[in-house]
Amino acid sequence: MSFISKLGKGLKGAMNAVNADEYQLKGVKAKCIHCGGSHFELGTAQLNTAGLTFLNLDWANGSASLLSCKSCSYIMWFATEPKKIT
Known part of the structure; x- marks a missing residue:
């Protein structure tokens, strides 16, 4: 495999990794309401009751x-789990 084809393969993998942290809910892409960013870290939180x-x-x-x-660290809460965009 030549250097150019390896480079192209690596760049293609890097581009796929860029979208690995984008999510959607009911077909709508998630967008930060503070900064407009579209790259997120997914987490969960327990909803305790007294x-x-x-x-x-x-x-x-x-x-x-x-x-x-990932841009501004604003946290958005959802009752259903967002789906990762692949």
């Missing part, structure tokens, strides 16, 4: 999905 915490049953609480903007 009643279940009092009973020591925090594990029974629901959770939310989070998208943290």
Whole structure:
């Protein structure tokens, strides 16, 4: 394999990696409401309630999905998990 073909293959892989951190919800691409960025880190957070915490049953609480903007670090909360754009 020549240097040029290896370089082209590497650049193609790098371009695919650029979109690896973009997400969508119900067909709409996620966009940061603070800076307009489109690259995010996906996370989850537990939604604790006073009643279940009092009973020591925090594990029974629901959770939310989070998208943290890689440009400005603004965190957006979602009830359903965003899908990664491939």
